[in-house]
Amino acid sequence: MAPPVLRKIATELGLPTIIHAPRDLHLIFLTRFLRMAGYGGIALVLALFFAALSVSDERIGLFMTLTLLGDVALSLFLTLVADSLGRRRVLLLGCAGMAVAGAVFGLASGYWVLLAAAVVGVISRCEVDGYAAAAAAPAAGAGRGEYSAVGSGDGGPGGRKDTAAEDAEDSERDVFLTPSRSSEEGAANDDDDDDTNERPLPPTPPQPAPPPKPKMGFAQLSTPTRWMLLKLCALFCVDSLASGMVPYSLINFYLDRKFGLPKSTLGAIVAATWVTSSVGNVFAAAIAKRIGLVRTMVFTHLPSAVFLALIPAPNVVWLTAVLLVARGTLASMDQAPRSAFLSMVVRPEERTAVMGIVNVVKTLSQSGGPSVTGLLAGGNRFWIAFVVAGAMKAAYDCGLLTLFVKVEKKAEGAIQLDQRETRDLVDEFELDTDDEAFDSGDDTPGKRRDSAA
Template sequence: MAPVLNQIQWIYREFGLKSLFHTGKNSWLIILSRCTRMLAYGTSSLTLVLFFSALDFSDTRIGLFMTLTLLGDVLLSVLLTLVADRVGRRRILFGGSLLMVLSGATFALSENFWLLLFAAVVGVISTTGGDLGPFRAIEESTLSHLTTPETRSDVLAWYVTTASFGSAIGTEVAGRVVDYLQKRDGWTILDAYHMVFWIYSIMGILNMVLTLLLDKRCEAVETKEVVDTGSSHGEESGVLLDEMHEHDEDSGDEGQHQRSSRSIPSPDLQLGKKKSRFSQISQETRSVMYKLWFLLIVDSLADGMVGYSLTVYFMDLKFSLAKSTLGDITSISYLLSSLSTIFAAPLARHLGLVNTMVYTHVPSSAAVLLFPFPSSVWITVALFFLRTGLNNMDQAPRSAFIAAVVKPEERTAVMGITSMLRTLAATCGPTVTGLLAGNDKFWIAFVAAGVLRLAYDFGLFAMFVNMKLYKHENPEGTKGGFALTSTSSRDEEELGELRRDSENSERAPK
């Protein structure tokens, strides 16, 4: 039995289950919330464009709809993420979930183009199947706050894994529901599509409930470096430190894992001063993020051109597959994505964050480039599986990379701006693809997207392969930050050594 137990313990540690367990219930609720939300997005990614086609909307109008909806996502993301830390992360997540409910109900009840467009622009409807609204940036910032450098990539990997699993369930359910309902007497294909959007609203309600279960440890704590000058400010900071220490002791193991991510509350926050989030991002952070933002814009433009909804529509036009078959194909692809992302955290520990991002994304980009050429449905589906199976393996390392190169108090703003720029870039894609599809040149969109994605991959490797990480993180007891390269294969071991050395130095007699 001992070898078996050793193997189980190795799996428990290596695949991040230990990190996930010890991070605590807030992380579990956030991950479950995203899983249910992506289930809703999975239903829309399969049915949205097909729904518009059944309403006889032109390809050009469909592309315009998706572009304007993505623009709405941009505005919503900017407004909500930039104020999330000040207003309250839980409140923003609850409000976003409410918008999901209202948007889904509108699509379930209406067939008017302009009303649907209004609901999509001001609400939360995923036109691509991706999580481009205000939720993800806030959730990733919160998870980064709740984790330590050595557990962060593990937790974020499960955040992505369960999301893909939710998408797989959503597309499978949507395909089966549509196929079943349209065969019943008195049901049309449009009636079946409307029913799917009720599922979207139900998932929004479930998200609202999960958000209410989160506690105050999810909220932001702004930071400011404290200098011991013997002033009243120093005494006040000492009191704050004591209060934080008492809170950690009350929190047990969960508090230990959160402590390294917490910092002293800024006096500005206590005084209620309101500043622009962007103005609070340091020049050092901006110099890194400007380069990353440019590359992410290129990648997101490509993803917008060939989003999953448009890809499903392309297969439907080319091969005239049954809706249940399309649902099966899309669901399997999401399931493959979910299974592959389990390996993202172990790969990141051994290869480094940037190497993992690049090595897993290049084959997916090549599959996009080659996707429109095969005349066989099986080869086309195989390329689709390759694309989606590897497409999300870079997400957790990318989020961990951003968290590692920016200051803790800047994370929500930086991730919000990142989400906004990615969504803004993606808005251009559907319009271009709609114009190409209307002129029987749909295939060009996949070729262009594949080239852009490969440019992103190679640019990412060239610019960030030796980037120093964790300079702004303070392990327990340390006086300053530490740095590891993004290609380190021993991140976890070195982090542990740094912590032990720090603890020993503090215990040594002065």
Template sequence: MAQLAKKFKWLYRELGIASVWETGKDAWLIIISRWCRMLAYGANSLILALFFSELKFSDFYIGLFMTLTLVGDVLLSLLLTLVADRVGRRRVMFLGSVLMMFSGAMFSVFENYWVLLLGAVIGILSATGGDIGPFRAIEESTLSQLTTPKTRSDVLSWYVTTASIGSALGTEFCGRMVDWISTRDGWSIIDAYHKMFYVYVAGGLINIICTISLSEKCEAQKQVVETEALEMLLDENGARREDDDGLIPNPKPRLHLFGEISSETRWIMYRLWFLLSVDSLADGMVGHSLTNYYFDKKFHMAKSTLGDVVSISYILSSVSTIFAAPLAHHIGLVNTMVFTHVPSSAAVLLFPFPNKVVLTVILFFIRTGLNNMDQAPRAAFIAAVVSPEERTAVMGITNMLRTLASTTGPSVTGILAVTNRFWVAYVAAGCLRLAYDLGLWAMFINMKLHKHESKKAKHANQRRDEESTEFSREASF
């Protein structure tokens, strides 16, 4: 029993569960909040296009809806993310949750195209099942602040893992509930769709409850303001400034509404943003919906079989992300991002070549099973190379650029599909992903991490030493 307990204890720490527990209530609430939100997003993405089809909207209007919704979500998310640290992270997340409930309520009641479009653009509606809105950037920044460099990748890994599980459960739950509701007497399929949008409303409500339960520790630290105030008190030689009457001026720190990003951070992020845009473009070219279509077109698989394949891929993706943090502890963040992504990229490159279903499915499982293992290390890497006060803005811009790049991918694949060169999209996407992997490793493998946190710890130690010295002097008197 002692040996068994010892193994369980090792597993408890190795898988990062201990880090999540030790980080505290705020981290648990953020993880629960995202799990519920992704469950709602998964349910919504399954029925949205079907709902429009039942309402007899044309393909043109459905495409227009998706495009305008994406544009509205990206602009709103970027704006809210950039002001979050100044206005208050919890306030912005509360507002986002209210807008999420607003969109769900509109879709659960109305059927007019323009009313629904208004609800989607003004509110927050996930048309693709992805995590849209200001939530992810703020939550990742907050979790990075609540954790230490040692526990950060563990907590972020569980943040990603539970999100994947939420999406899978939402899709499964929604599919079964729609079938059950639509078979009841007096209920149509449109009625079933309307009822499922209440899941979206419930997801927003749970987000509100979790947000108002968060503590003050989740808010951005005021280091920038304090630094600016100190600089106003000192002259060029480091001596205290005095006015003409010999008085020390009272500094009034400048508060900037939008988060600021230093030139040093911008130089790092320009390179990373370019690489991430390339990777997102490739992912958009061979997204899951297009891959499902490719399976059906090439092998004419039964829909139930295809559904089983997709479900298994979601499970593999969820399980693999659990091991991202332990791997990062052993080989480093950049190595984990690259070494787990290269096999996935190679699987995309080779995907169109086998003529047998089994080999193609195996490549699909390799791709999806390893594809998300770089998410938590990537968030931890960004947190490690930018200062704490820049994280929210940087992560918000990162998510925006990735979203925009991924949305251009399907257009490229569509052109290739029309000319009967669908397979070229996978070869091109695989090459782009491998270029991203090699570029990431070449540019960032030797980068020094946690410099800002090291400076913070150094300043904190100096302050403690100064306070201790001052206390000793007072005690000697």
């Protein structure tokens, strides 16, 4: 029997939910682990790989921008066909695309050929594609925070493992073959998942199909939701553009250019950053229960913005690594509270439309960031990208706290009022039922309670 303190910690982290989850959810976690382990190696060497091919800084940034835009188009397509094809088939298509992309990066050198492969294979840790949405959907009910934590932490081994070789281009090509192998293993796990899902079920009587829900766009949203969505999208644009300016691939590129570090040292720094980031993700929900969603988002994200802006300041590696790890620990702790906040302040019938609009706006804003950083790096002003991105993220946090802390309190008050009204109605119904049962002489639980009293 575990001590009470350990049981309480395990409950706070959601470990019992994961342990007792269905086998399918465990397979989804495993496939995410394999994908993100492959992405971890790519994030370390992507920009360095293009530098070894003598690609200019501006074109490196443009490559990442075009990749994100291609991911948006792919996401829209897969979102439209996911339900008709089935989530398992979408996952298999994604694994096949990753395998092809990894093979192309391991063999080819043409800029546009690599770009096409990156779009098809989604060579990115951000997972903005519909393929990731299909994987995350079954995890939405249980273990959503842990699903995000797996995605953050398991990139660490990928960032650490393939970094000892000295021949830059050849060793980096080897890294790109890792997601190809990981995707094959993920596809095998998806096949196992399919075996479970496709077992014959007992026949059920036919039921009339429910009426189709009307599709809702921005014009069909209620006026309060539209105003709130406009403010949220403006803030998310600022934050996402800042995130796009400093992805881990470009951070590694900056450290390599500034300090000339061995790839093994770069990999160790990235691994430490992602492991601490996963720890932060796990504790975000527990903090939000105590101080609120908006305050959790701001009080964890604002210090990380300051750390980001300070990264160019040190002239020693160890202090730069400390800032990176500190920033990584806090940077993603706002993700789960942000989703919960959106669900709280938006009407249930409008959530799907709002989430879709927010995701598209964030991705489009993020796609412009690498090009901005590429232009700055090409002009020997790489460090400005970190300062500007940190300032933009700090402005986002201040705006979020100013505009939405009262909105959260109002929404919490409305939820508590609804809960009290529901309890009152239930109590009144039970009281009326007990009185009727007593008058009729029936042997009901209500009558037995009255008799016992």
